[in-house]
Amino acid sequence: MKPETLWTGAALVAGLLFLSPVLYTIWMSVLTVDSYYAGDPVLTLDNYRTAFGQYDFLRYLLNSLLVSGVVTLGGLALAVMAAFAFARFDFPGGDFLFAAVVATLMIPGHITLIPNYLTLARVGLLDTYAGLILPAISNGFAAFFLRQYIRGIPRALDEAAYMDGATPLQVLWRVIVPLARPAILSMGLYIFITEWNNYIWPLVAISDSDLYTLQIGLAKLYRENPGEDVINWPLVMAASTITILPILIGFLAVERHLVRGITMGAVK
Amino acid sequence: MSRRLTPYLLIAPLLAFIAVFTYLPILSSVNLSFREWDFLTDGKPWVGMENYRLVLSSSEFWNAVRVTGIFALISVPLRLALALAIASYLVREALPQRLLRGALFLPSVTSTVAIAVVFSWLFATDYGVINAALATFGIPKVYWLQNPQLALWVIVLVNTWKQLGYDIVLYIAGLQAISKDLYDAAEIDGGGRFHVFRRVTVPLVMPTTYFLLVISVIEAFQVFTVVDVMTRGGPAGATDMIVNMLYRVGFTLFDIGQGSAIAVLLFVLLIALAIFKARVLGRRVHYEA
Numbered sequence: 001m002k003p004e005t006l007w008t009g010a011a012l013v014a015g016l017l018f019l020s021p022v023l024y025t026i027w028m029s030v031l032t033v034d035s036y037y038a039g040d041p042v043l044t045l046d047n048y049r050t051a052f053g054q055y056d057f058l059r060y061l062l063n064s065l066l067v068s069g070v071v072t073l074g075g076l077a078l079a080v081m082a083a084f085a086f087a088r089f090d091f092p093g094g095d096f097l098f099a100a101v102v103a104t105l106m107i108p109g110h111i112t113l114i115p116n117y118l119t120l121a122r123v124g125l126l127d128t129y130a131g132l133i134l135p136a137i138s139n140g141f142a143a144f145f146l147r148q149y150i151r152g153i154p155r156a157l158d159e160a161a162y163m164d165g166a167t168p169l170q171v172l173w174r175v176i177v178p179l180a181r182p183a184i185l186s187m188g189l190y191i192f193i194t195e196w197n198n199y200i201w202p203l204v205a206i207s208d209s210d211l212y213t214l215q216i217g218l219a220k221l222y223r224e225n226p227g228e229d230v231i232n233w234p235l236v237m238a239a240s241t242i243t244i245l246p247i248l249i250g251f252l253a254v255e256r257h258l259v260r261g262i263t264m265g266a267v268k
Numbered sequence: 269m270s271r272r273l274t275p276y277l278l279i280a281p282l283l284a285f286i287a288v289f290t291y292l293p294i295l296s297s298v299n300l301s302f303r304e305w306d307f308l309t310d311g312k313p314w315v316g317m318e319n320y321r322l323v324l325s326s327s328e329f330w331n332a333v334r335v336t337g338i339f340a341l342i343s344v345p346l347r348l349a350l351a352l353a354i355a356s357y358l359v360r361e362a363l364p365q366r367l368l369r370g371a372l373f374l375p376s377v378t379s380t381v382a383i384a385v386v387f388s389w390l391f392a393t394d395y396g397v398i399n400a401a402l403a404t405f406g407i408p409k410v411y412w413l414q415n416p417q418l419a420l421w422v423i424v425l426v427n428t429w430k431q432l433g434y435d436i437v438l439y440i441a442g443l444q445a446i447s448k449d450l451y452d453a454a455e456i457d458g459g460g461r462f463h464v465f466r467r468v469t470v471p472l473v474m475p476t477t478y479f480l481l482v483i484s485v486i487e488a489f490q491v492f493t494v495v496d497v498m499t500r501g502g503p504a505g506a507t508d509m510i511v512n513m514l515y516r517v518g519f520t521l522f523d524i525g526q527g528s529a530i531a532v533l534l535f536v537l538l539i540a541l542a543i544f545k546a547r548v549l550g551r552r553v554h555y556e557a
Binding site: 012014016021078079086089091094104114118135137143196197199218219230233237244258262 | 271272275278281283288290291292293296297300362363364365367368370371372373374375377378379380381382383385386388389390392395397429437438486489490496497511514518524527528531532534535538539542
């Protein structure tokens with residue numbers, strides 16, 4: 001065997017070993033409970049049927065998709081507009097306002113937990129989708145990151161469009177957004193994943209189980225495991241798989257963009 | 269839209285959200301930390317420093333500070349050392365390296381709740397994989413998450429497993445930025461592999477190390493999810509982090525005043541750490557790199 005094949009094999013084994021907790025989770029999710037405890041595997045999809053049927057994980061999945069989707073689109077829209085302004089316009093107070101945006105990166109999110117809860121309670125948005133979405137929409141990091149990227153786009157392209165009579169919004173939409181697409185895509189993935197995995201805010205803002213996201217549904221299922229003496233591990237693992245799988249599939253499709261997003265933000 | 273107003277209109281929506289959900293809440297936290305309130309009653313009487321006095325004189329708070337500090341002190345250096353060592357192997361653009369990179373990166377984008385649940389099962393006393401594996405060597409049951417001596421280590425392990433890939437990705441980017449000539453020069457000078465690593469690689473990735481140090485310490489002081497799912501701060505407070513205490517005081521005991529005081533103290537602590545790092549470490553990085 002060629003040494004390269006050997007190294008590839010070794011790397012594959014090491015990778016699988018590292019990911020074995022995840023792989024084991026998926027494997028366990030298709031075993032019957034009895035066969036799991038007996039140590040004699042019998043395959044079934046019943047755990048998924050139970051999770052989606054009896055335990056509402058379909059609803060949680062849709063909630064997660066909806067909340068993460070809206071947060072991503074809203075977050076990108078706000079960040080792109082602000083990034084364009086900071087990258088291309090020279091205006092009084094611009095540096096100060098940019099500093100105010102970047103400073104949010106240093107602020108621990110947990111200091112806002114209690115006041116944001118109170119704000120939403122006051123306007124009646126606890127236990128609503130809006131309550132899940134609104135506090136997560138502003139994203140200082142995305143604005144900062146996109147500004148850096150837009151500054152790298154030649155200014156002559158904007159100027160040409162302005163000469164042709166374009167308005168700033170048209171320049172943003174027709175020139176900047178298409179050229180910044182890779183950066184916007186990376187940032188969108190990053191926001192989506194962060195929001196998908198968000199735990200503490202939905203934990204605080206939501207008590208109505210109809211609005212649970214996957215993270216909350218899974219934590220509750222694992223903790224409360226209603227009416228069982230022994231934890232129904234295969235059912236819990238099916239729920240975990242439902243929580244992990246969408247990101248896992250997306251990850252395999254877009255890993256490159258994701259890595260670029262993370263490193264571009266950090267290295268600059 | 270007038271050209272002069274344009275930039276303000278473009279940033280207004282973002283700033284409005286930041287003002288309402290980030291800056292005002294900070295002021296509000298400070299204000300609430302001087303008041304006594306339980307969510308339910310109408311008045312919010314001003315009590316001055318009382319909440320701070322209560323928090324700072326409770327052993328629970330100092331335990332949380334200690335546990336969080338130990339967690340940061342163990343997990344951050346562990347992550348960075350492992351990540352740099354692995355990244356310097358994975359930096360090559362060949363198939364094995366690419367495969368491993370993907371595998372190692374995956375956990376850092378995956379649900380922390382799911383990971384915490386999965387590791388709860390791996391470390392479960394009965395029917396857990398690890399105890400089952402140990403049993404085949406005749407080792408009796410270990411109470412991983414029920415033993416105060418062990419639980420924090422399990423939390424560190426889970427967190428390291430989850431975050432390692434992110435650190436590796438950043439180190440790879442840092443390593444790729446190092447000119448190959450420097451390595452060639454070092455090898456011509458007759459340096460062994462370890463020598464080159466210590467003399468060339470480590471100093472030249474200092475900026476990446478510094479960046480990772482800053483964000484992972486900040487992260488370590490805000491750890492919550494893994495603990496909330498796996499141990500809820502137990503056993504006997506052995507894994508009780510600052511944010512877990514904040515959540516408990518604010519949202520299960522409904523003590524808004526003390527909860528806000530804890531949030532403000534965490535905020536001050538992180539700012540102090542940031543200033544310390546900029547002053548002390550920031551200078552050293554520039555000096556060495």
